[in-house]
Amino acid sequence: FYCIQPYICLIPFCLRVFFQECFPHNIHVVYIIKPEKFWEKQKTSLGSAKYKFETTLTSVDSLTKAVHPSQLTAEFEGTMPYDNDKWIHIRMLLEEFMWKGVDLLNKFDKLREVLSNPELPDDIHGSQMRLQEHNHMKVRIDRAPVESLTLEGQTLLKTCDGYRQKVTGEWQGRRQFT
Secondary structure, three states: OOOOOOOOOOOOHHHHHHHHHHOOOOOOEEEEEOOOOOOOOOOEEOOOOOOOOEEEEEOHHHHHHHOOHHHOOHHHOOOOOOOHHHHHHHHHHHHHHHHHHHHHHHHHHHHHHHHOOOOOOOOHHHHHHHHHHHHHHHHHHHHOOHHHHHHHHHHHHHHHHHHHHHHHHHHOOOOOOO
């Protein structure tokens, strides 16, 4: 969580709870970036005994004393490669893919509900109507974009993996965890 603003940025209660519940064993310290000459280089702890991680208010200059530069992006005087535009692009592709997948899943769930209806028709006309409904559903299932969605998912996976390999390749040997 980075925050560079001309005023103090406190992590809201809901974000603290989110961090603790979603990453309970991974987060030890949350650093909040303060503006230059804020409280004249005073380091303030905003932690709470309620959470298992510490929250520290610090400056960009002193951040590299606590966090290795290989874990910081260039805007925080670090060396970790990061392209925000590419990250946003990949995230938008991923979200669009997920929405398409959820939409397709919902359509299949509706079809499953209709097909699992145990009501049997009483006469020939009802049987013919039921057969037409099932044939119509078969066409809808056959036309479902499963293959194109699978291909899109594989392409997205290759894109993410290529970006990851590029980043980790540039980052080899510089990785140190504090």
